[in-house]
Amino acid sequence: EKIILEVENLKKYYPIRKKAFGKTEEYVKSVDGISFSVKENTILGVVGESGCGKSTMGKAILNLIEPTDGRVIYNGKIIYSNDKKECISKSEMTKLRGEMQMIFQDPYASLDPRKSIESIVSEGIKKHRNLTKDEIREKAAEILELCGMDRACMVRYPHEFSGGQRQRIGIARSLAINPKFVVCDEPTAALDVSIQSQILNLMLDLKEKMGLTYIFISHNFNVVKSFCDEIAVMYLGKIVEYGPAEKIYKNPKHPYTQALISSVPRNSPDEKKERIRLTGSIPSAVEIPAGCRFSTRCPYVSDICRQKEPEGMNLDNDRTVYCHLYK
Numbered sequence: 001e002k003i004i005l006e007v008e009n010l011k012k013y014y015p016i017r018k019k020a021f022g023k024t025e026e027y028v029k030s031v032d033g034i035s036f037s038v039k040e041n042t043i044l045g046v047v048g049e050s051g052c053g054k055s056t057m058g059k060a061i062l063n064l065i066e067p068t069d070g071r072v073i074y075n076g077k078i079i080y081s082n083d084k085k086e087c088i089s090k091s092e093m094t095k096l097r098g099e100m101q102m103i104f105q106d107p108y109a110s111l112d113p114r115k116s117i118e119s120i121v122s123e124g125i126k127k128h129r130n131l132t133k134d135e136i137r138e139k140a141a142e143i144l145e146l147c148g149m150d151r152a153c154m155v156r157y158p159h160e161f162s163g164g165q166r167q168r169i170g171i172a173r174s175l176a177i178n179p180k181f182v183v184c185d186e187p188t189a190a191l192d193v194s195i196q197s198q199i200l201n202l203m204l205d206l207k208e209k210m211g212l213t214y215i216f217i218s219h220n221f222n223v224v225k226s227f228c229d230e231i232a233v234m235y236l237g238k239i240v241e242y243g244p245a246e247k248i249y250k251n252p253k254h255p256y257t258q259a260l261i262s263s264v265p266r267n268s269p270d271e272k273k274e275r276i277r278l279t280g281s282i283p284s285a286v287e288i289p290a291g292c293r294f295s296t297r298c299p300y301v302s303d304i305c306r307q308k309e310p311e312g313m314n315l316d317n318d319r320t321v322y323c324h325l326y327k
């Protein structure tokens with residue numbers, strides 16, 4: 001299995017208070033040292049509560065925002081590194097841009113209301129390929145049809161469509177230039193429940209037809225568990241547990257993952273599940289707790305948790321958990 005994306009110790013900090021001499025600066029540590037890899041043609045689900053840094057991480061991987069530290073390696077090419085000398089050139093990056101795309105959460109906000117569907121979907125095609133006008137129009141029509149929209153929609157405008165249709169158009173726009181790797185940022189969170197599964201099925205279908213690899217960001221464990229091959233659970237800017245989706249859902253090891261899963265509604269009344277209630281609220285990403293960052297809310301906290309940040313423990317050779325309980 002080929003690795004398409006490697007992320008090494010990725011960080012994104014936002015300075016919030018500049019004091020004299022720059023030495024007392026404080027930061028919002030939105031993404032605070034994340035490492036993982038994604039295999040080609042798979043779906044990695046990134047799950048965690050809102051504000052845990054999921055979206056920031058997705059944008060930092062695609063270089064839509066500049067990371068603070070770490071490395072991002074796409075198809076063996078270093079697309080971000082603090083050491084600029086080891087990165088690929090700007091022109092190489094421009095070529096790769098088309099291969100890496102994002103699908104956004106809110107189809108209402110992400111489609112320009114003044115533009116026709118044709119111009120929305122063909123924008124990227126114009127930039128990345130040398131095609132005639134007719135060829136561009138044909139390509140836009142094809143991808144819209146692949147996304148379940150009639151080509152007649154091209155002369156219309158975003159407000160004329162429902163939320164689900166708009167998300168189909170948003171997906172068509174992102175996939176119009178044949179990307180290989182797509183970060184999907186809660187693509188169904190703004191939609192009615194009845195529409196969500198249609199969009200998820202469309203995304204699975206497109207993945208097969210177009211040979212895509214997804215990072216799928218969600219706050220909803222129910223969506224992620226059935227849709228993804230692997231899951232990374234994020235808490236306060238860091239991954240706390242990472243591995244095959246089935247295993248993590250059936251047998252979560254990290255106390256935070258256990259709590260998240262215990263809050264997912266049961267599939268049937270006799271499914272056994274104990275509800276774990278977390279105490280306290282998520283700490284600020286400015287003052288991250290010492291040691292284990294989950295220690296202020298963890299039911300199993302002990303002294304070492306407050307002193308030492310847990311390292312990744314490898315379990316069953318295919319999953320990693322960051323918790324002192326598993327030494």
Ligand code: SF4
Nearest residue numbers: 292295298305323324
């Ligand atoms: Fe809880 Fe300690 Fe594990 Fe952190 S390291 S999750 S505080 S048991």
Ligand code: MG
Nearest residue numbers: 051054055056
């Ligand atoms: Mg978000």
